[in-house]
């Protein structure tokens with residue numbers, strides 16, 4: 254995709270944008286801003302192609318639209334169709350089902366589709382942004398390798414553990430939400446055929462006392478869509494008091510409370526205890542998934558919200574601003590919306606970065622808060638988490 258030459262700043266030079274973080278948020282922002290004629294460079298700290306957490310994603314409307322508008326192959330072509338939602342009781346019988354067609358995709362597929370659309374020469378891997386300074390005219394960015402770069406706009410799309418956010422907002426730190434997700438993927442060919450058939454075309458839920466288990470089919474690890482080569486993605490959410498979390502994920506309490514921990518491998522000891530509990534608390538199909546998954550992962554759920562997203566010529570977006578509970582399936586679509594709206598505001602402000610960011614913040618802050626509250630409300634209804642209930646208002 255080539256830069257649109259029509260958009261330039263007030264000096265008729267393309268607006269120079271640096272994005273810190275080359276995952277979903279960074280790539281969507283990069284593509285959206287290139288489309289309006291900005292000169293965009295992305296710096297991603299990880300040296301290799303990003304590897305998924307092995308997890309799936311529910312395709313949301315915003316992502317679908319983004320793919321369509323940017324000429325990226327449609328999400329249906331790289332995802333698996335789930336025809337209905339089915340809710341199980343503990344004995345495994347279906348207590349509610351509803352036709353809700355949804356496309357399920359693996360994180361890797363989304364990432365690779367976006368990554369392929371962004372030019373390699375502008376995507377710098379293995380280099381990290383370690384600091385910045387800004388004045389009225391520009392932002393000076395310091396990189397880990399000692400280089401300095403200058404830009405008109407710095408977008409911080411660095412995830413919840415963002416160092417730049419810590420520099421901007423000392424008090425905005427992720428907080429442990431009081432529960433975890435055990436998650437895993439398993440090849441469909443490994444399952445007993447009747448279980449695979451029962452789960453294959455559906456988004457399956459079990460809502461138990463203070464817990465939830467879900468499962469859906471996603472493409473194979475190399476994007477395969479053929480029957481027999483796809484994978485089931487499952488998650489089991491349950492409460493874990495903060496005192497018990499360090500043992501579960503092998504970190505001390507201070508780390509648990511102060512830092513965002515994306516996920517950890519489950520130890521043998523914990524795995525054994527949990528097998529016993531799975532037998533007691535889960536319907537047989539979920540026990541089956543759990544038992545056959547060799548290396549489940551454990552992901553503590555954190556909350557994060559910021560009071561501001563715009564700071565002169567610097568902005569926070571995606572998970573770096575709002576870390577949303579997973580029940581909303583909105584983490585990626587929120588990042589996409591942040592990106593699209595930013596491009597729109599920059600165009601409307603004719604390249605006046607500070608004005609554009611101010612207007613952008615006015616819509617994106619309420620959006621982030623809305624999805625955050627929605628996530629907390631959904632998890633509270635399931636008896637998960639230690640958060641107070643909120644009253645939900647539409648933005």
Ligand SMILES: Cc1cc2nc3c(=O)[nH]c(=O)nc-3n(C[C@H](O)[C@H](O)[C@H](O)COP(=O)(O)OP(=O)(O)OC[C@H]3O[C@@H](n4cnc5c(N)ncnc54)[C@H](O)[C@@H]3O)c2cc1C
Pocket residue numbers: 273274275276277278279296297298299303304305306307308309310360361380381382383410411412413415416570571572573584585588
């Ligand atoms: C490797 C990886 C795998 C993931 N897998 C899944 C999955 O399977 N399913 C799912 O639902 N969600 C997954 N996520 C999370 C998901 O991408 C986000 O929740 C959501 O899409 C919002 O994306 P984001 O770009 O705001 O944040 P993230 O996706 O968290 O990306 C932030 C990026 O910034 C980079 N970064 C951090 N600090 C710096 C720095 N100082 N300089 C440069 N770069 C920096 C990180 O390496 C990361 O690539 C994954 C994220 C990552 C990073």
